Amino acid sequence: MTFAVARTRDEAHLYLDLHPCKQCGSVETTWDRGLSSVDGALVDRYAGACEDCGAEREFLFGLPERPVASAGYPTFGGPEPSQLLDAGEWMWVADLTAGNVPVGDRAEARRTLSIATAAVEEIVKFIPPGEEEVPDDGFWSARGQQVRAAEPGRFQLDRLLIVRDTYRDLVAQHG
16 A cells, blocks of 8 residues: 655644544644554554544555655655645645735744745646646645636746745745
8 A cells, every 4th residue: 555655744734734524624633643554564644533523533644765854844845746735735725824924923924924935835846847837647636626727827837936936035024
């Protein structure tokens, strides 16, 4: 059995936040994390009980070939594209966080904008060298496909780089 790789703890936690409890829809879970073996393969196991309804929750992720060193918060992964979130989901995360930058709290605004910046950087990783946009296989989730269908031009490299650089500038302004 093959498991999608969680490149970093930050990426795994984002994935967990985007996949609420199937019983009640809550994301409130205190996760226990540890290595497990499934069919002879080592996996990163997150398990816990939903804090709202008590349902047991478990997610199993593959391990990256090489550990990704943290480059500050957030560190979602290395140079390869995500296996957990598709390009459209990363755009959804960027939009959600950039649209909710707190006013009056510079540190939290910087943190929020850093997430939006990193999410756009993750989208760029789906674009093969020499190409100008995220290919069709960069969208596999229903949410990701919906985001792309709403405005496919947002996944062009030149537009993504402009958005990323704008978010970087905003992060620096809140420094």
